[in-house]
Amino acid sequence: MGLFSRHGGAKVVVSPTNVAPRQTVTATVTTDKAIDEVRSARLDWGYSNFYQYHWAGRVDSVAAQGNDTIWTMDQVGTNYGGDRDTDDWVSVIAEDIPIAASEFTGVSSTFKIPSWAPASSPSIARWECRLTVDRGGRDIDTNGEFTVVIGTADVEAYVEPLEVVSGAAETVIDIALSSPVHRAGETITGQVTLTPTMDLPDGDLAVSWQRDRESHPLTRAPGPGTELDGPIVTLGKRIPLRAGVPVVLPFEIPLPADAAPTAAAVHSSINWFVQARMMYAGFTGHMLERVRRPIVVVNAP
Amino acid sequence: MTAVQPPYPGEPLPPERGLTRDERGRDISEAQAEAEAERSKWKQFLHMMSPKLVWSMAEGYPVVLKQFIQFCLILIYPAWVFAVLVGGLFQLLFYVTVYPLLWLLFWPVRAYQKKNNPEEYAANRAKYKKNPKG
Numbered sequence: 018m019g020l021f022s023r024h025g026g027a028k029v030v031v032s033p034t035n036v037a038p039r040q041t042v043t044a045t046v047t048t049d050k051a052i053d054e055v056r057s058a059r060l061d062w063g064y065s066n067f068y069q070y071h072w073a074g075r076v077d078s079v080a081a082q083g084n085d086t087i088w089t090m091d092q093v094g095t096n097y098g099g100d101r102d103t104d105d106w107v108s109v110i111a112e113d114i115p116i117a118a119s120e121f122t123g124v125s126s127t128f129k130i131p132s133w134a135p136a137s138s139p140s141i142a143r144w145e146c147r148l149t150v151d152r153g154g155r156d157i158d159t160n161g162e163f164t165v166v167i168g169t170a171d172v173e174a175y176v177e178p179l180e181v182v183s184g185a186a187e188t189v190i191d192i193a194l195s196s197p198v199h200r201a202g203e204t205i206t207g208q209v210t211l212t213p214t215m216d217l218p219d220g221d222l223a224v225s226w227q228r229d230r231e232s233h234p235l236t237r238a239p240g241p242g243t244e245l246d247g248p249i250v251t252l253g254k255r256i257p258l259r260a261g262v263p264v265v266l267p268f269e270i271p272l273p274a275d276a277a278p279t280a281a282a283v284h285s286s287i288n289w290f291v292q293a294r295m296m297y298a299g300f301t302g303h304m305l306e307r308v309r310r311p312i313v314v315v316n317a318p
Numbered sequence: 319m320t321a322v323q324p325p326y327p328g329e330p331l332p333p334e335r336g337l338t339r340d341e342r343g344r345d346i347s348e349a350q351a352e353a354e355a356e357r358s359k360w361k362q363f364l365h366m367m368s369p370k371l372v373w374s375m376a377e378g379y380p381v382v383l384k385q386f387i388q389f390c391l392i393l394i395y396p397a398w399v400f401a402v403l404v405g406g407l408f409q410l411l412f413y414v415t416v417y418p419l420l421w422l423l424f425w426p427v428r429a430y431q432k433k434n435n436p437e438e439y440a441a442n443r444a445k446y447k448k449n450p451k452g
Contacts, residue, residue, distance in 0.1 A: 079375065242339065
């Protein structure tokens with residue numbers, strides 16, 4: 018117990034530490050000795066939500082636009098270094114603990130994880146049970162952590178429509194997946210179907226996973242969000258593209274074992290995609306084609 | 319996304335989420351919105367030099383910092399006006415010297431497009447045609 022520590026001899030233990038939505042966890046608060054002069058005490062179940070925000074100033078001010086030109090990149094404007102990482106507490110259920118004779122000796126409480134709970138991951142949420150004791154002496158503020166894992170049964174699985182990200186759709190690219198839900202560490206299997214609408218130069222096709230983390234804070238100005246592309250899996254360097262002749266190419270993409278599951282929290286969310294990009298050979302003026310299909314990533318069976 | 323489901327009976331409702339940068343739209347000051355709403359290039363150019371617009375770049379900063387930035391913006395205001403004027407001058411110079419050269423240089427390309435892709439040519443012309451006022 019350090020000089021500025023607010024644990025004050027109280028300890029919160031949550032069991033089990035690994036839970037899925039709609040399961041129940043129990044928090045047991047124990048104290049070394051009875052805590053006196055207590056005015057009120059409360060237990061707060063919820064999560065710390067991690068997100069990115071723009072700390073001050075207008076995002077699209079005139080000077081900030083100067084940031085976007087190549088020769089003054091990140092050098093002018095009053096927004097330099099303006100996007101920061103932070104976390105905010107999102108309370109799901111808070112309960113007051115009845116206090117008798119101004120003394121607190123411990124309590125236990127149960128909590129049913131809601132079905133919409135975002136999974137625990139370093140980029141979205143850390144689930145906690147927080148104990149706050151308001152008293153005559155030093156207040157007590159301590160917590161017990163637990164991990165929420167999302168399994169295949171906890172998500173509604175349906176195939177979502179394909180998104181065309183860029184390109185002129187001269188070749189219709191379709192991504193078919195063996196399943197819309199995948200577990201972290203698993204291999205995504207599926208196939209890409211190319212249907213050229215006209216005779217085109219040879220194609221260079223590659224697929225990869227994509228992780229999209231969005232920040233959407235309630236009050237602060239949101240950060241830009243981050244897109245992370247996985248290592249690309251090349252499916253073919255010179256694929257002949259003839260009008261109306263479909264080409265089918267199967268693929269396998271390994272997902273990282275520590276992949277943060279798909280989650281939607283109050284201030285941020287994580288979405289996963291399988292994307293395919295195709296380039297045409299030569300300098301013929303055909304644009305790069307890019308499509309992606311949303312998938313759901315879970316981290317429990 | 320798929321991870322969000324309707325709440326089960328007896329559990330708390332999911333808390334409301336906020337908006338992303340794209341959903342919120344452009345984050346600009348009033349003075350800048352006014353300048354951007356201006357259709358005429360000349361008036362837009364004049365707006366770029368207005369002290370109100372330069373001053374508004376300190377908006378959204380915490381107290382003390384905001385006043386300090388406003389102070390700095392006042393200090394650099396002459397330089398700002400100078401930079402905008404020089405920029406305008408260069409643009410003018412470009413339209414007088416380089417632009418006619420490029421126009422002449424690409425004459426054959428335009429003539430070819432007009433003859434072989436008349437629809438595309440017309441669409442492109444319409445895209446760059448000056449919008450009538452209002």
